[in-house]
Amino acid sequence: MRSLWVFSLLLLAGVIGSHVYHEPQRLLESYFPEAQVVRRSVYLSEAEQAQMARTLGFMPSNRLYSLYEARKGGQMVGYGFFDTRNVRTKDETVFIAFDVRGIVQGVEVVSFFEPEDYLPPGRWLSLFKGKSSGAGLIPGRDLPGISGATLTARAVSHSVRLGLALHALHQDAP
Numbered sequence: 001m002r003s004l005w006v007f008s009l010l011l012l013a014g015v016i017g018s019h020v021y022h023e024p025q026r027l028l029e030s031y032f033p034e035a036q037v038v039r040r041s042v043y044l045s046e047a048e049q050a051q052m053a054r055t056l057g058f059m060p061s062n063r064l065y066s067l068y069e070a071r072k073g074g075q076m077v078g079y080g081f082f083d084t085r086n087v088r089t090k091d092e093t094v095f096i097a098f099d100v101r102g103i104v105q106g107v108e109v110v111s112f113f114e115p116e117d118y119l120p121p122g123r124w125l126s127l128f129k130g131k132s133s134g135a136g137l138i139p140g141r142d143l144p145g146i147s148g149a150t151l152t153a154r155a156v157s158h159s160v161r162l163g164l165a166l167h168a169l170h171q172d173a174p
Contacts, residue, residue: 020111024095027108028080031097032070035077039066042166052165058158061085065166076100081163082110087155090114094156096128096163104128107160118149120156128156133164 028037044052044063053059068080078100084093090113097105107125112118127143136142137160139153146153 019116022095022108022110024082024110027095027097027110028068028070031080031105032072032078035070035072037068037070037080040069041065042067042169044169048169052162052169056158056161056165060162065162067163067166078105079163079167081159081166083159083162085155085159087112087114087118088151092152092155094159096160098164098167102132102164102167104131104160104164107156114152118152120146120149120152124153125156128160131160133161133168137161 042065044060044065046063049060049063066082068082069076070078070080079098081096081098082093083096084091092112092114093110095106095108095110097107099105107128109120109125124144124146128137131137137157139145139150139157143153143157
């Protein structure tokens, strides 16, 4: 009976097997300390969505996104972007921080609902740091792939590229 109970717990843990790694507010605070962060809605027109699809090589799944603008003393110091997308059969959410010029400052996994075997390692995520929208950000071509986690690598790359494209498209918008 006890072994059945232990097996049930292990099975349940495997089924749930997902984790939330960061609280969004704490990520914003850690990347933009002492900054005032405001969420700004970015609405893509059909033409902008089509333009981004041509540029990115994939169709943005939505036309409404949120960028987080960070200001210190009235000066813009950076942007944050949270993106949730399906990896294989379950979702992951990543956070991308970039400076005012659109240079990636960091990429963090906020939550990951796939098995942890597919979780991208921090060392791989750090390869995005210092990259911009003009830089090659395609796993297997510009970045090393992640053995056994090709779909995760592709999903993270799409999120980073989408965040940078939104920044480039709307950085001067009111």
